[in-house]
Amino acid sequence: MNVSTNMAAEDATLTIAAAIGEPARARMLFCLADGRARTATELVLVAEVSPSTASAHLSRLKANDLVRVVIQGKHRYYRLESPDVASVLEGLSVLAGRGRATVASGAPDHLRAARSCYDHIAGTLGVSVHDRLTAMDWIAPSSRANDGVYDVTAKGAKALNALGIDIDALRTARRRFAFGCLDWTERRAHVGGALGAALLTLALERKWVSREHGSRALQVTASGRRAFAAHFGVHLGVRL
Amino acid sequence: MNVSTNMAAEDATLTIAAAIGEPARARMLFCLADGRARTATELVLVAEVSPSTASAHLSRLKANDLVRVVIQGKHRYYRLESPDVASVLEGLSVLAGRGRATVASGAPDHLRAARSCYDHIAGTLGVSVHDRLTAMDWIAPSSRANDGVYDVTAKGAKALNALGIDIDALRTARRRFAFGCLDWTERRAHVGGALGAALLTLALERKWVSREHGSRALQVTASGRRAFAAHFGVHLGVRL
DNA sequence: ACAACACTTCGTTGGAGATCGAAGTATGAA
DNA sequence: TTCATACTTCGATCTCCAACGAAGTGTTGT
Known part of the structure; x- marks a missing residue:
């Protein structure tokens, strides 16, 4: 149990690091680092990728609990999940x-x-x-x-x-x-x-x-x- | 100047995250997280890759200043660069x-x-x-x-x-x-x-x-x- | 109702990098 | 000297995933 939980924890940690360690995603995260929320389109611009690519990145960041999204009309506002x-x-x-x-x-x-x-x-x-x-x-x-x-x-x-x-x-x-x-x-x-x-x-x-x-x-x-x-x-x- | 240094800093940060976010390298780093030094061969075992692959990973970690190496005879002892x-x-x-x-x-x-x-x-x-x-x-x-x-x-x-x-x-x-x-x-x-x-x-x-x-x-x-x-x-x- | 916008999902392509084995260097041991 | 160990470098695969366009869903405005 000790070893297996350790493994799982390392795995999750590594996944987080990998999520951050990709240029487009890193640009998005740094852009959000001031705590303000941005729409997906704004993040498309800072990431310098196509909307479809950005969408994939954002859903990965969300899956990894690095960002949280709030849907408001036809806009999706992304913000960091927490100050951590x-x-x-x-x-x-x-x-x-x-x-x-x-x-x-x-x-x-x-x-x-x-x-x-x-x-x-x-x-x-x-x-x-x-x-x-x-x-x-x-x-x-x-x-x-x-x-x-x-x-x-x-x-x-x-x-x-x-x-x-x-x-x-x-x-x-x-x-x-x-x-x-x-x-x-x-x-x-x-x-x-x-x-x-x-x-x-x-x-x-x-x-x-x-x-x-x-x-x-x-x-x-x-x-x-x-x-x-x-x-x-x-x-x-x-x-x- | 402001923007360019920002970019460079983000780039360097992203590189560090990417260095951590790879399974074999993450296993090595977690193994070293207790502060003790290990030989390259020991790290080969925890990384579960071939010696040549591990060698490439270790030189990348070193290039990114995540680990430091001290050569002692035919052994190379790797340890984390710092408590940070x-x-x-x-x-x-x-x-x-x-x-x-x-x-x-x-x-x-x-x-x-x-x-x-x-x-x-x-x-x-x-x-x-x-x-x-x-x-x-x-x-x-x-x-x-x-x-x-x-x-x-x-x-x-x-x-x-x-x-x-x-x-x-x-x-x-x-x-x-x-x-x-x-x-x-x-x-x-x-x-x-x-x-x-x-x-x-x-x-x-x-x-x-x-x-x-x-x-x-x-x-x-x-x-x-x-x-x-x-x-x-x-x-x-x-x-x- | 229709057009414009904001995004996402899907399928394909391409390239970076992780992997390995083989061969090379250096140290230590017999 | 010779063999074994410790590790690196090189070159060739191969795998994964970031990228895009095209087509889809849903929302707002007219």
């Missing part, structure tokens, strides 16, 4: 980058500083926000330790509500409320789940950050710089 | 396991509890040891924050030396002294690097844990249970 997929993608790219580009010192600065991971904020900005939220006791590891899930404290709920985040609404969402999402480049956690998504949405709405076209990079605006300092005590130095 | 490779392997297997086996609730218990990751202790045991070492102020994040690297405190050096770990020797080793190695199953860090390896070696020597044949699982012995409690304050309950 984005994390693994990032892990692989760290491995890929280490060989020759150690000189370049990790990711490009604008990507290190702030970027989206799935639908929340990652990079040094994301990690800093996570750390401040923890330090200020706005969020705390949930009762069941070791599973990386967070709860919002009473103090945190008050403060976040004041910022315009409806904590109660978030709690009733079907997805995990908040969890520590591992960031490969930083080797630290940032806030994922419904709360993480709400924070990114807030930051985009208030124009604290803006998405860079066709990239996961986030630009922190001048007002955003002030806002992160005022609300969270996160000071984005010019360093790095 | 093992981590990515684990990340992929978490993705693979999530689809159908959510019912089985993550990894098998004996793997969750204690296992080797590369050459250090992972699983709940590894995470607990990491947390206790931090809580007792034996290790602390190094001056350059956010890079996941740890230093040993004076207090920690004394205590670890008393346990038979030669801290000074570890410091002169070419590899990183200690860092937080991300554990996908636990979503928490355990101690990696030279210190992590030394801890596993110590635990094996003193028979606190024993390796399970052909698996990364570690069996905690009765005396190990007592030792982890006495030396580190890690109490391995019967729970889970």
Whole structure:
């Protein structure tokens, strides 16, 4: 039983890796890595293959639980199945980058500083926000330790509500409320789940950050710089 | 420049994924995931291919910096290039396991509890040891924050030396002294690097844990249970 | 009802790469 | 020296799967 389950697990793992390791599929996945959903036609364009070929690729990605699809009228919206997929993608790219580009010192600065991971904020900005939220006791590891899930404290709920985040609404969402999402480049956690998504949405709405076209990079605006300092005590130095 | 580097990075990442996503190569990598080195012939056996085929696979893995080889006489010892490779392997297997086996609730218990990751202790045991070492102020994040690297405190050096770990020797080793190695199953860090390896070696020597044949699982012995409690304050309950 | 669009399914083709055996190099052992 | 072992390189198959176009299903708009 031990060996056979091991075999099966290795098999499934290998299949996942193979699914990622094909140019057209990889392009699609990287395109979805910012957490936004795209139609099949949009993915046809980034994959640079015919619609029929793209369709085959997408159904394979779906079969392997790497993407999830929601049908809306005559459009099919594809998105990553979970933030974990984005994390693994990032892990692989760290491995890929280490060989020759150690000189370049990790990711490009604008990507290190702030970027989206799935639908929340990652990079040094994301990690800093996570750390401040923890330090200020706005969020705390949930009762069941070791599973990386967070709860919002009473103090945190008050403060976040004041910022315009409806904590109660978030709690009733079907997805995990908040969890520590591992960031490969930083080797630290940032806030994922419904709360993480709400924070990114807030930051985009208030124009604290803006998405860079066709990239996961986030630009922190001048007002955003002030806002992160005022609300969270996160000071984005010019360093790095 | 932005787009082109993005493309190149995606290309490299995709190549890594493809390298893992081939049955024979995946079997080799999983075999090496416990951090021990094996000869090419041993890997021929686990890959279940001819020597010539295995040779081609190994040179590809080497070209992609997934494994490193050290030639010793007429033997070639292959080992994973870094703990990061093992981590990515684990990340992929978490993705693979999530689809159908959510019912089985993550990894098998004996793997969750204690296992080797590369050459250090992972699983709940590894995470607990990491947390206790931090809580007792034996290790602390190094001056350059956010890079996941740890230093040993004076207090920690004394205590670890008393346990038979030669801290000074570890410091002169070419590899990183200690860092937080991300554990996908636990979503928490355990101690990696030279210190992590030394801890596993110590635990094996003193028979606190024993390796399970052909698996990364570690069996905690009765005396190990007592030792982890006495030396580190890690109490391995019967729970889970 | 009909046309335009968004995708998928099917059947065929083509090419990359996994495989092997045979032959070659290097090390160690008798 | 000679044989055996450990591993690689080379050249030739062969298998798998990505690719496409053509035809199908389903949805929206007019």
